Amino acid sequence: FINRIMRNICQMETKEVIVPAQGKIHLTSEEQRFFQDLKQVVEKKGCGTELRVAGGWVRDKLLGLLSTDIDIALDNMMGEPFARLVMESIPSIRGLGTIKANPQASKHLETACARIHGLDIDFVNLRSEDYCEDSRIPSMQIGTPSEDAHRRDLTINSLFYNIHKDTIEDFTGNGLQDLFSRVARTPLPPKQTFLDDPLRVLRTIRFAARYDLAIAEEIHEAALDPEIVEALCKKVSRERISKEYQLMMKGNNQIKALKLLNDYNLLNVIFLLPENMQNLLADGYKLTLELVPEQSPTDSFYLYTAAILSQYHNAQEFSVPKKRSFYPLFEHICCESLKLSNNDSKVISGILSNLSTAMEVLRSQDLVKTAFMIRETKEYWRLVLKLGEVMLGTQGLKESLTEFITQSNLQTFYLEKPIVDGGEVKRVVGVNGPDIGKMLQAAISWQILNRNGTKEQLVEFLIQNKHNITSSS
Template identity: 35%
Template structure:
């Protein structure tokens, strides 16, 4: 059942007025009104995009949890993304549920939390022990303890999407206070076993306190733990008051309505009150926006984004994940210059990366990039905040790159299936697509030491969102080998040894580097896209036919020690070049396993002058003269 406060009653009446699918609005209690909403299948509204950004992707509501990414490739990618697919069409027509139905684990968690609440009410701590940086108003001190499942879990539950993350909002205790009492309750002999928590895999984990950081627009302190295999966060309902003198808010205990209005989107402001069993839409728009596939802010957008500019990225992520439209008024302020300045000044690079990574691992990375492009947010996200004029990337043809890559993946194209072999490679390919406008940046100035710093693309990625090293270790060689990949592809190189040795030079991420080179060419010469794709298809097909897709993993027929012994030479720096000669010979002679001819090849090369080298002297045994 849904509870809507009197303050939003009129909005609900407007919403359901005249609708044959809505029951009559009826008063139920002094605290609010109840209404049951039946939801008709919502049509997918076409996303307005400029011609530059290309055709809007076919999209359907996410049928994956947020942990899923770039599904088991690549035929699955195609079938899961195309809304003509029967299973996907069924999801597109799926109605938003009108009530919350808990599974067995969630029911157990609910019972546990309600029992803890009862335990707290019956065993209150002395007031002096209930210390908190957040002041509890007098009117709440005598109120009953209420618990609500909040935010994304409620949204996903209504969409029929599994979620293993649950936020528990508490009306009169901080998350830390409730977490400590939960721990106290479970320490009572026999209590943990009542909920199946005797099993080490299901028992409640330790409490982790996540401190607030107002300077980074993280204004709420939370406590997180793992219970019954679920990640559970405890936090108090809050309101935030801003003053002219400070950009950081005063955080206080708030009402459920105040808490809902401070959230990033109406669809994320829904509550499931486990104390009453009611579904609560306290903004008056959450359920209707879900029904109509709309993302909007509960308050006017400028205030919402000013309070926490990271919400700009969060809304893009939800739009791309769910296939929803961002409300026009909300969208207008996402690209607002003031909000851009707040974003650059307040948001930490780690928080930016968390959101951006989720976009690229979500069901529709192209949609996320297209919204960033449409709202001119590239210069907000892909920038060094400390050096904004380092380079001005040109995004004019960027859409040609990410649209092409989407289409290749979406069609289950053979080229794409050769270039991408895992979910992580799929994610990395989208990251590289996002960095294409930085490929044209000038080479960095050498340091005084003579050392060449990383490419500007790598430098700005670190400054903007600090991706992990395994991501940077793909971006950097993609820039470094860009020209080499294009050159060997353009000359239609056929020799197995030349191609194999090039792959070994490019390293383990060479296929990702080829993706970057291909998308860069399309970005720079979009009119030649068909020819570019044909040439790269031919290039990869030839490499496949030669059996050298994994050339970077090939082992030499002879190792360095054995080679030095065969050459009667001392081990030394020459060995690397000599082993390359061995490997090139192997690539020319894939059916021969005897290394003798390869060793002769080394002798005939100029990588080692064996006439000047002698084997190391043998150590004499004791007693020998």
């Protein structure tokens, strides 16, 4: 079906739709210089290439947004040969790079890249695609502008800027209208295009959130089709799913992205649970509706991800086997389902593992427990308090505890080093093995309660209380 549509498009190529720019694209001096250089390359080398800028740069320029990433689409050759022609004609250009085709990372064709006049440039040929049933990785051929436009995820990303004609080309016939009407629409029937590459469902959500787009009704129907969800799980790697999720959460309008993921039952795909595990993700999603995004996009990503997993924060109740032991379910999801980096997994797991303590100290304002929580969560202690307050359902607790922390000068307690280390405790107090850990915990507690205390005073305390400390469980 999809191939028949593409053949029909190809036959209609002579009827291409060229639309003058609405609110004409305004080129910077760097862009004008670069485009003029490219036209001179075509003229001098006699390669007959019609040069277009594709996709995101066109979309963002029409919206009045800054964009320095430019994809140059070529109609009669591959990216690297043309890039070498550019380098031969503009000797000042250095450092041409080639990104090899890597379909698993959504790089289906080899791309030549360079930095020219302060702009990040990719050179790539126009392409058409053919998909097989069990893979989202298409076979590629050099295509026409219309074929290239119709194989893209959304009409707003299918627009071209023709460098020679200084015009916007809208080969789908809907791109400009959808862009200015703020509508997410697929160039081809959504169910088929989602089945071909199910990752497009997630990309649709990401762009809808980023640009605050209304989603076309036919996309709603296709996204809710269980066949699409099955294809997403079967054909797309966990790494690619995670990348789209992280781009959503580190962008703007995270709440809209999460709502769409929830509406389309895709949270279950992103936060893939082990078989037979109780599904509490919907309860976690409800908490995100009560959270205000952080100023830092990365902190928002940590906060919302922890909120979705918050119902699994009790590691004793929710854990999974790991070799000869068990580890918390939330760690499993961060590492295996979301495929997060070690640092991101550590931060989110730290928030969740300290959530019970956060809820306790929000109510009790216990000085020692609060300081230990800050020591564990480091600079993210405010995130765990914010999530804890929402879970308790009582406003004002975080503000009150934050004031208490400030008055106690504990905001950066995680940066303070213990007055004594394990070697000193072993040598001076005379303990070994697990007792060293108990002594260090007691030393930190003493340090919290005696902010101006000296090392000598601490050692004296440890020696005097050695029996009570080491005999504690």
